[in-house]
Amino acid sequence: MHTRRSFLKTVALGAGALSFGRRARAAARKPNIILVMSDDQGWGQTGYYGHPLLKTPNLDAMAQNGLRLDRFYAGAPVCSPTRASVLTGRSPERAGVPSHGYPLRLQERTLAQALRRAGYATAHFGKWHLNGLRGPGAPVLASDTHHPGHFGFDEWLSVTNFFDMNPLMSRGGKFEEFAGDSSEVIVDEALEFIRRHVRQAQYRRPEDVEGRRKKGERRPFFVVVWYGTPHSPFRAADRDIRPFAELKDSGRHHHGELVAMDRSIGTLRSGLRELGLAEDTLVWFNSDNGGLGGVGVDTVGGLRGRKGTIWEGGLRVPGIVEWPAGVRARVTSYPAATMDIMPTIVDLLGLPRDSMLDVVDGVSLKPLFEREVGPRARPIPFLYSGQAALVDNDSKMVFTKQGGGRPRRATSGKEPDATRYVLYDLARDPKETKDISADKPEVARRLREALSRFMESVDKSRTGADYPEGRITSLEPRPMFWWDSPAYEPYLDEWAKRPEYRRARAGRSKGKRRKR
Numbered sequence: 001m002h003t004r005r006s007f008l009k010t011v012a013l014g015a016g017a018l019s020f021g022r023r024a025r026a027a028a029r030k031p032n033i034i035l036v037m038s039d040d041q042g043w044g045q046t047g048y049y050g051h052p053l054l055k056t057p058n059l060d061a062m063a064q065n066g067l068r069l070d071r072f073y074a075g076a077p078v079c080s081p082t083r084a085s086v087l088t089g090r091s092p093e094r095a096g097v098p099s100h101g102y103p104l105r106l107q108e109r110t111l112a113q114a115l116r117r118a119g120y121a122t123a124h125f126g127k128w129h130l131n132g133l134r135g136p137g138a139p140v141l142a143s144d145t146h147h148p149g150h151f152g153f154d155e156w157l158s159v160t161n162f163f164d165m166n167p168l169m170s171r172g173g174k175f176e177e178f179a180g181d182s183s184e185v186i187v188d189e190a191l192e193f194i195r196r197h198v199r200q201a202q203y204r205r206p207e208d209v210e211g212r213r214k215k216g217e218r219r220p221f222f223v224v225v226w227y228g229t230p231h232s233p234f235r236a237a238d239r240d241i242r243p244f245a246e247l248k249d250s251g252r253h254h255h256g257e258l259v260a261m262d263r264s265i266g267t268l269r270s271g272l273r274e275l276g277l278a279e280d281t282l283v284w285f286n287s288d289n290g291g292l293g294g295v296g297v298d299t300v301g302g303l304r305g306r307k308g309t310i311w312e313g314g315l316r317v318p319g320i321v322e323w324p325a326g327v328r329a330r331v332t333s334y335p336a337a338t339m340d341i342m343p344t345i346v347d348l349l350g351l352p353r354d355s356m357l358d359v360v361d362g363v364s365l366k367p368l369f370e371r372e373v374g375p376r377a378r379p380i381p382f383l384y385s386g387q388a389a390l391v392d393n394d395s396k397m398v399f400t401k402q403g404g405g406r407p408r409r410a411t412s413g414k415e416p417d418a419t420r421y422v423l424y425d426l427a428r429d430p431k432e433t434k435d436i437s438a439d440k441p442e443v444a445r446r447l448r449e450a451l452s453r454f455m456e457s458v459d460k461s462r463t464g465a466d467y468p469e470g471r472i473t474s475l476e477p478r479p480m481f482w483w484d485s486p487a488y489e490p491y492l493d494e495w496a497k498r499p500e501y502r503r504a505r506a507g508r509s510k511g512k513r514r515k516r
């Protein structure tokens with residue numbers, strides 16, 4: 001041990017070497033891990049990208065102090081699929097989640113399960129949306145076959161979907177009502193979990209741990225904070241809507257929610273600092289899909305498309321990894337995605353390879369934490385609602401369902417209609433305006449074939465071929481609105497008085513408002 005310490009001291013001569021030594025030591029420890037995800041925050045909705053009205057001083061500080069990923073992609077352009085990709089490292093259709101409101105298949109292997117096996121205390125706070133229930137967020141039931149506890153979370157304080165001011169939530173199945181902005185509520189609760197965890201670790205006597213753990217050994221934590229912000233309904237506090245006086249009511253509240261969310265990021269970061277945990281805690285922030293329209297100001301930073309489309313505006317989202325002990329702070333344009341989160345953490349911690357299924361779509365970003373690593377070797381695949389895309393560094397191949405159907409294998413006897421495929425150079429044309437297939441026929445052909453191979457592979461995954469059983473053995477519920485589920489019947493009358501559910505139920509009876 002002494003030898004190692006003096007070696008590190010020797011290495012730590014210059015400033016650069018010092019930070020290298022610090023990071024090398026940190027790598028020997030298991031960092032705490034916190035995944036933070038906003039809901040429907042577009043790529044342009046941060047202060048650090050120069051939003052004309054919105055200030056995000058806390059996200060800006062986090063970006064300044066961490067790895068700012070300027071080309072970070074959500075695994076899908078809507079919520080549930082991206083959540084599935086975060087927890088599995090896989091393109092969401094493989095995991096049974098092609099669209100919003102689909103349940104994550106119980107045969108999947110999740111990050112929370114892998115970290116729990118590695119000794120982490122695990123907890124989920126906020127929006128879940130991987131249990132097959134649609135409609136505005138309701139408390140997740142203890143009887144739910146797909147609640148966070150079934151996917152590796154020791155503790156959870158969760159709702160089925162988006163949630164707002166003064167939320168009604170479920171703590172492991174017990175309902176609890178909270179006052180205040182939903183982002184601040186779940187960050188306070190996440191910090192309370194962390195504080196309790198630290199207290200227990202500090203005061204734990206050796207005889208309390210039945211020999212499982214050495215005295216003083218720290219048990220790291222894995223905390224997931226999934227906001228319901230700035231998803232509709234838009235409801236923010238008076239003080240938070242003030243900067244947006246020039247916008248209509250909905251726009252004011254939409255942006256006001258982001259102000260509260262940013263403040264909660266500040267609470268989280270200062271909480272970690274006060275506990276002395278900031279250095280050794282990896283905080284990964286991103287949004288779950290691209291921005292919305294109709295809120296008065298562009299949400300996607302001028303990109304093409306928005307939530308629900310596979311254009312850049314639907315997929316590209318803010319992304320930051322802050323981990324003072326393990327990440328060299330800077331801005332990178334290396335393309336990365338939510339599918340990379342699990343492979344990165346598995347690699348960082350040296351977790352067993354079978355923590356993940358054999359077929360994953362992400363890559364480990366561990367080398368990128370320290371330095372620029374050049375072009376990405378594996379393209380990032382996307383598939384949503386009959387649209388598909390492949391981001392291969394600066395090239396992007398897009399398949400849209402003009403005329404309907406799914407992409408067919410390009411090399412099979414029947415050539416698909418080439419006009420359905422378009423190729424963009426994202427470096428020169430980030431707004432995806434000009435198809436360059438004709439100028440770059442080789443690139444176009446290569447990516448079209450790669451996209452076809454991806455589609456074939458997803459078709460195979462859909463049969464359950466990636467699971468050890470070689471087939472699908474778990475029973476997943478069909479997506480439905482929670483108020484149509486008999487399990488929620490006992491609560492319907494009481495909850496009808498709540499503003500967030502009253503509106504949704506009224507909308508439902510008119511056959512409208514199919515909320516994502």
Ligand SMILES: [Ca+2]
Binds near residue numbers: 038040231288
């Ligand atoms: Ca969303």
